[in-house]
Amino acid sequence: MSSETTTGATQPARPDVERLHLAGLHAPTDAVLSVRDLNVRFNSENGAVHAVRGVDFDLMPGKTLGIVGESGSGKSVTSLAIMGLLPPTAEVSGSVRLNGRELLGLSDKEMCKYRGNDLAMVFQDPLSSLTPVFTVGTQIVEALTIHHPGMSRAAKEARAVELLAMVGIPSPKDRLKAFPHEFSGGMRQRVMIAIAIANNPRVLIADEPTTALDVTIQAQVLEVLHTAQEETGAAVVMITHDLGVVAGMADDIMVMYAGKPVETGAVDDIYYNPRMPYTMGLLGAVPRVDVAEKSSLVPIEGMPPNLLHAPTGCSFAPRCPLASDACLDGEPALAPVGGEAGHAAACIKSGSLGGSVDVHEVFAAPPVPVSRFDAIPREERSTVLELTDVRKHFPLTRGALIKRRIGTVKAVDGLSFDIREGECFSIVGESGSGKTTTLLEIMEFHPDQDGEVVIGGLSNKQAADTKTKARMRRELQMVFQDPTGALDPRFTVYEVLAEPLQNAGMDRGAIRKRIMELMQLVGLQPDHVNRFPNQFSGGQRQRIGIARALAVNPKLVVLDEPVSALDVSVQAGVINLLDHLRAELGLSYLLVAHDLSVVRHISNRVAVMYLGKIVEIGAVDRVFDNPRHPYTRALLSAIPVPDPQLERTRERIILQGDLPSPLQAPKGCNFATRCPVFAALPPAGQEKCLTLEPPLEPASAGTDQQFACFFPDGELDEDMLVAHEPADQHAP
Amino acid sequence: MLKYLAKRGITYVVMIFLTTSAGYFLAVSSLKPALLEQERIPRPTPEQVANSMRLKGLDPDLNPWERYVDWLTGILTRWDWGRSPNGAYINAEFGDRVWISTRLFLASIILTLVIGVALGVYSAARQYKFQDRVITSYSYLAYIVPAPIAYFLVQLGAININETVGERIFFVTGISTPGLAPGWAQFVDMLAHYVVPTVAITLVGWGAYQIAQRQYLLDNVNADFVRTARAKGLTRNQAIARHALRVSFIPVAQSIAFTIPAIFAGGFFAEKIFAWPGVGSWSIDAISLQDVNAATATLAYGSVIFALGAILADFATTLVDPRVRVQ
Amino acid sequence: MTNLNAVDPATVAQDAHLEHADVVIGKTTIIFRRFLRNKTAVAGLAIFLALTVFSFIGGFFTQWDKETIDPFNIGMPPSADHYLGTSQAGIDLYAMTVEGTRISILIGLVVGLVSVLIAAVYGCTMAYFGGKVDKVMLFILEALIMMPALLVVAVATSGGGEGLKRNLPSWLLLIIVLLVFSWMGTARLIRSMSMSLMQRDFVKAAQYMGVPPRRIVWRHLVPNIGSLLILDITRGVTAAILAEVAFSFIGIGIKVPDVSLGVLIGGATSQVQTFPWMFWVPLTVMFLLTGSLAMMNDGLRDAFDPSSSSTGKAKKAKARKTTVEKKMA
Numbered sequence A: 001m002s003s004e005t006t007t008g009a010t011q012p013a014r015p016d017v018e019r020l021h022l023a024g025l026h027a028p029t030d031a032v033l034s035v036r037d038l039n040v041r042f043n044s045e046n047g048a049v050h051a052v053r054g055v056d057f058d059l060m061p062g063k064t065l066g067i068v069g070e071s072g073s074g075k076s077v078t079s080l081a082i083m084g085l086l087p088p089t090a091e092v093s094g095s096v097r098l099n100g101r102e103l104l105g106l107s108d109k110e111m112c113k114y115r116g117n118d119l120a121m122v123f124q125d126p127l128s129s130l131t132p133v134f135t136v137g138t139q140i141v142e143a144l145t146i147h148h149p150g151m152s153r154a155a156k157e158a159r160a161v162e163l164l165a166m167v168g169i170p171s172p173k174d175r176l177k178a179f180p181h182e183f184s185g186g187m188r189q190r191v192m193i194a195i196a197i198a199n200n201p202r203v204l205i206a207d208e209p210t211t212a213l214d215v216t217i218q219a220q221v222l223e224v225l226h227t228a229q230e231e232t233g234a235a236v237v238m239i240t241h242d243l244g245v246v247a248g249m250a251d252d253i254m255v256m257y258a259g260k261p262v263e264t265g266a267v268d269d270i271y272y273n274p275r276m277p278y279t280m281g282l283l284g285a286v287p288r289v290d291v292a293e294k295s296s297l298v299p300i301e302g303m304p305p306n307l308l309h310a311p312t313g314c315s316f317a318p319r320c321p322l323a324s325d326a327c328l329d330g331e332p333a334l335a336p337v338g339g340e341a342g343h344a345a346a347c348i349k350s351g352s353l354g355g356s357v358d359v360h361e362v363f364a365a366p367p368v369p370v371s372r373f374d375a376i377p378r379e380e381r382s383t384v385l386e387l388t389d390v391r392k393h394f395p396l397t398r399g400a401l402i403k404r405r406i407g408t409v410k411a412v413d414g415l416s417f418d419i420r421e422g423e424c425f426s427i428v429g430e431s432g433s434g435k436t437t438t439l440l441e442i443m444e445f446h447p448d449q450d451g452e453v454v455i456g457g458l459s460n461k462q463a464a465d466t467k468t469k470a471r472m473r474r475e476l477q478m479v480f481q482d483p484t485g486a487l488d489p490r491f492t493v494y495e496v497l498a499e500p501l502q503n504a505g506m507d508r509g510a511i512r513k514r515i516m517e518l519m520q521l522v523g524l525q526p527d528h529v530n531r532f533p534n535q536f537s538g539g540q541r542q543r544i545g546i547a548r549a550l551a552v553n554p555k556l557v558v559l560d561e562p563v564s565a566l567d568v569s570v571q572a573g574v575i576n577l578l579d580h581l582r583a584e585l586g587l588s589y590l591l592v593a594h595d596l597s598v599v600r601h602i603s604n605r606v607a608v609m610y611l612g613k614i615v616e617i618g619a620v621d622r623v624f625d626n627p628r629h630p631y632t633r634a635l636l637s638a639i640p641v642p643d644p645q646l647e648r649t650r651e652r653i654i655l656q657g658d659l660p661s662p663l664q665a666p667k668g669c670n671f672a673t674r675c676p677v678f679a680a681l682p683p684a685g686q687e688k689c690l691t692l693e694p695p696l697e698p699a700s701a702g703t704d705q706q707f708a709c710f711f712p713d714g715e716l717d718e719d720m721l722v723a724h725e726p727a728d729q730h731a732p
Numbered sequence B: 001m002l003k004y005l006a007k008r009g010i011t012y013v014v015m016i017f018l019t020t021s022a023g024y025f026l027a028v029s030s031l032k033p034a035l036l037e038q039e040r041i042p043r044p045t046p047e048q049v050a051n052s053m054r055l056k057g058l059d060p061d062l063n064p065w066e067r068y069v070d071w072l073t074g075i076l077t078r079w080d081w082g083r084s085p086n087g088a089y090i091n092a093e094f095g096d097r098v099w100i101s102t103r104l105f106l107a108s109i110i111l112t113l114v115i116g117v118a119l120g121v122y123s124a125a126r127q128y129k130f131q132d133r134v135i136t137s138y139s140y141l142a143y144i145v146p147a148p149i150a151y152f153l154v155q156l157g158a159i160n161i162n163e164t165v166g167e168r169i170f171f172v173t174g175i176s177t178p179g180l181a182p183g184w185a186q187f188v189d190m191l192a193h194y195v196v197p198t199v200a201i202t203l204v205g206w207g208a209y210q211i212a213q214r215q216y217l218l219d220n221v222n223a224d225f226v227r228t229a230r231a232k233g234l235t236r237n238q239a240i241a242r243h244a245l246r247v248s249f250i251p252v253a254q255s256i257a258f259t260i261p262a263i264f265a266g267g268f269f270a271e272k273i274f275a276w277p278g279v280g281s282w283s284i285d286a287i288s289l290q291d292v293n294a295a296t297a298t299l300a301y302g303s304v305i306f307a308l309g310a311i312l313a314d315f316a317t318t319l320v321d322p323r324v325r326v327q
Numbered sequence C: 001m002t003n004l005n006a007v008d009p010a011t012v013a014q015d016a017h018l019e020h021a022d023v024v025i026g027k028t029t030i031i032f033r034r035f036l037r038n039k040t041a042v043a044g045l046a047i048f049l050a051l052t053v054f055s056f057i058g059g060f061f062t063q064w065d066k067e068t069i070d071p072f073n074i075g076m077p078p079s080a081d082h083y084l085g086t087s088q089a090g091i092d093l094y095a096m097t098v099e100g101t102r103i104s105i106l107i108g109l110v111v112g113l114v115s116v117l118i119a120a121v122y123g124c125t126m127a128y129f130g131g132k133v134d135k136v137m138l139f140i141l142e143a144l145i146m147m148p149a150l151l152v153v154a155v156a157t158s159g160g161g162e163g164l165k166r167n168l169p170s171w172l173l174l175i176i177v178l179l180v181f182s183w184m185g186t187a188r189l190i191r192s193m194s195m196s197l198m199q200r201d202f203v204k205a206a207q208y209m210g211v212p213p214r215r216i217v218w219r220h221l222v223p224n225i226g227s228l229l230i231l232d233i234t235r236g237v238t239a240a241i242l243a244e245v246a247f248s249f250i251g252i253g254i255k256v257p258d259v260s261l262g263v264l265i266g267g268a269t270s271q272v273q274t275f276p277w278m279f280w281v282p283l284t285v286m287f288l289l290t291g292s293l294a295m296m297n298d299g300l301r302d303a304f305d306p307s308s309s310s311t312g313k314a315k316k317a318k319a320r321k322t323t324v325e326k327k328m329a
């Protein structure tokens, strides 16, 4: 397993000039992009932030380099430094060569010759990355005009149409005149890619291009990037914090921590043979959607270091379970390990790591918690929440003075499920499938609701008086998606946690005691109660939110995307905490998430929602291992797994387009417009799907799995299946 | 879009009607022209006064509601806004004065906007540099000076210039020198009359636009889409000029709604101080002359200006922001 | 997290520590300290307080008052007897400035405070009830914005001889009229702010906890709008002082025999060439007043910003924007 692309400078620290000189001499002449000793400092009021500290890599034509690391590790700054897009306050040193030409030190004007031409970039947030006041066409044409002033108008327009078609935008000719706000996030990211590849770049940098998108859309966009790379032959730098995303597409990986590459090497070496505790931790922190085996996730405690001060030892030491005194003695340099070509790690103990070392042992991952309910069969446990045929329809009106009802949005359409004591029930689906509305219907206790919600034996129909409501409220509490927005910025943690307790009528002494308990319970330092939320990290804030939900000892906690705003390493800690709390306190969870791997990790049962309806429901292992509904299959297939060999070979279902607007929902099966089975059906079968609504029916006797599809075993349409040719140099 | 504008238009018509009616009631119950008439020499008898008032449709013996109905009927059926205590017809007087005021404001509005926005862009481009600090400090200063005092200071300055030069370069009051033959001389005369008030209004008005435009542009220079534009191969300045600037106009366009009435309000002071016989000074004179109909008419005019400003702002916003086009 | 259940000896100590309530909450102190850290703001506050004190006790330093005419000194420049000289009518200018400052501050404070109060009640009512109530109230509000306030002031203070006006001093009348026309912008801002706050997750969290609406308004909405309210008070005070000066200057606000800074400035315009001090002294006082308020406003904004750690440039710039928006509104 050798890689043509080499990453990482292997020399130990030497004086910069000498290093650069050597680097210049030794840089492979055929590298399209070669970066040496890249350093970026920002001068802030508090001193210089050393955001990037010595990044080296060579990128060969047509290859893909993945840069991974937590947020704040300097990935974006590295890419912006290469593009020359850092603010003037940034101090950049080192060398960046594009086809042998030095880019650092060029003026903004000189850089413009390369930017958008040989060197292109796709940014993270597609919603804000396009100018709102210009049409998509104008913005694509602009990219052409800048580098080909002589091109005729018609030629440019033709090329723009071609590009839009290439990135998979239907009826591209008409869409040229559309404004960005008329496009969904996924479509806008496609436009961004179209702009980036407009001039056939040699190097394409993608900075977290799919982080803001739904999984199905992420799969589409990654596919588009793949096509784009094939069409243009560009080398790609793929930046992400999600190890799954790069597993399948990268040739090489560079793991960054605190502005420095801490491990580099060929993708298989990094994933199967990590030699640095941080890399091992990152890999162990990711839950897997494809394995049933329950093991705790590896949490990486603590926070990345402050880059204001130059580290005197290994910068990972404060969080590293293997840290010893020797680690604090100077920062370890990136050194070759294990005899694999190009594999290097910055750890003094890398020699003893790798291969058979179990990351769970290294990081002392907590044992899988066992709940006292686990032993009791589900049917014998009491029900904490039951929904029967819950519906929420929004009338859609048009007209200014006289409102006309032009249709109904069936946000939630006949939902029934129950949650038993001690179990975690999850709802998954794309955004817009009605998950949040379902939660709201449960939380708001409308007595005149269509359908019934029974919480701890009390129905929402009875919830007319405040006393009943108060009793129901105590049974269930909620944790929100955005940990920042869910905490009043003007409340100290103490006040945040005291609020539900005061509301429950506790006296001051009891409140104090309970707050201390809660802080411990969620793993926060009790002496932090006087701090304001903005003094905590995202993961800590989410713990505060969890503590608040637990304050009044509810039976059921409703979790709305509780970890989607968090970094993987932090996410692992919160997931472990949730797991632990469920076992220890006998809680039940209703979890809404779009990340199926998280769901698989912590749930017992799962429901898959599409356009307001449950299309498949059952025990999580059953549903995920043996999905029957085509939508479940597509969702599962959209999740990238952090396993390069599997990723490279597996066949994926790529759903076409976005979730249709609920208005356009077909009469028969909701999913028909995007269904890969439907597309391959003979006309008679299609007719059935289009006219009849498939009922939710049990899959087979003996399981509680149910699904709503007429043709669960139908063939999948070829066009929606994608399998990449396994790249030969990776062949085992 | 047209439907939307029409709807807004109807709302404003209702509002204008209501504010004008409220204004009429306020005026009719607090302005008593008869009392003033009574002071005339030779002193007329109360009967004579009442009689003359009745003839002009200002019968002091009717109650406010009756007078309101009469007044409204006049407007709705004959577009007749009534008469002043001295017998003049509001419609005729109004026509002349609106034209004078409009001439005064039009130049000022355009200059205020153009200079304010231009300086905003200029100072944003030189953020924290000397020029920016000077310009922005000036704008903050303009914020704490009452408009009439600023006008007065400009007037003083003009007088000083005249005195220093020893010749009358600027006219600090009035709109024209009577008796000039049409032609070049009259044009120069007109300019000399216009310069001081226009400069005064503009100097005071641009501050708010400068600060706003500067801030909106600065909010946008580091926007993601500017970065995208640079990534395409535009220099920073090109990217800002082509992308950020256009976006930063959106909030400024929205604020036009408030410029026009603000300048109009400033116009009251300006007309008073520079002795221009426009609607503003008329309204104040009318009030001191206890002229109910004139006061109400100017009030209605003010409301109309406000509504026009708001509609214009809607229009300008749709022009620069495609997101509001598809309602 | 790994030591989730470990008994932490520090906790026990912490428990005892927390018995003292003062350890737990000190937000007012934090805000106060942040304000004090801002030198400009403190200077502004000092100037404003000094002027206020001056306006109350300044009169004791001279034997003259605002009514007594000194027949031997008419239109005199400053002298030992008349610190700031005398007016054309022979009235001591110093005495009049003291009195005028007091009236101006009075107008500013009353209008600033009461209009924000009206705005808060009106805005919160709109946001709380929403729907039809909101629509109607918004219509009234916009109609009031459309009224040219200046004309109404002129009509109301033009002394046509109605009973109300005869019995009220002109400054009180001016206060009432200014109040009627000064609260709408703030009310609209408060409405939109409370509406967006109602959508925030932390308000939802409180709702889902079963916290009664009254308490949510009081504990979450009011403090989060509170800083805006205080900022609006300083802004309202400035605006009212400016409005008084502007109106009195052209003779439609405060009328003699009442004095105010506007009356003094306006009265001196005709002799600005001959008796410049009569014009510049009250004008300087007005600048000091409005300037000090503007300086305070800046410091207050920083102090209230929960995300501000110090006075970074970026933050100031962001905060400025809100001022400007308000100003243009």
Ligand SMILES: Nc1ncnc2c1ncn2[C@@H]1O[C@H](COP(=O)(O)OP(=O)(O)O)[C@@H](O)[C@H]1O
Pocket: A042, A043, A044, A049, A051, A069, A070, A071, A072, A073, A074, A075, A076, A077, A078, A087, A307
């Ligand atoms: N313009 C800037 N000024 C000062 N510090 C910055 C700036 N941009 C980024 N940083 C700092 O650089 C570090 C690396 O950030 P970044 O590259 O965005 O991380 P990543 O992309 O890996 O999440 C962070 O500590 C961040 O705070």
Ligand code: SF4
Pocket: A276, A277, A278, A314, A315, A316, A317, A318, A320, A321, A322, A323, A324, A327, A332, A346, A347, A348, A349, A350
């Ligand atoms: S050098 Fe030491 S502290 Fe750093 S990663 Fe290796 S073992 Fe951990």
Ligand code: SF4
Pocket: A629, A630, A631, A669, A670, A671, A672, A675, A676, A677, A678, A689, A694, A708, A709, A710, A711, A712, A714
């Ligand atoms: S019923 Fe038909 S359209 Fe619906 S999911 Fe099954 S195969 Fe697809």
Ligand SMILES: [Mg+2]
Pocket: A071, A072, A075, A076, A077, A207, A208
């Ligand atoms: Mg980043």
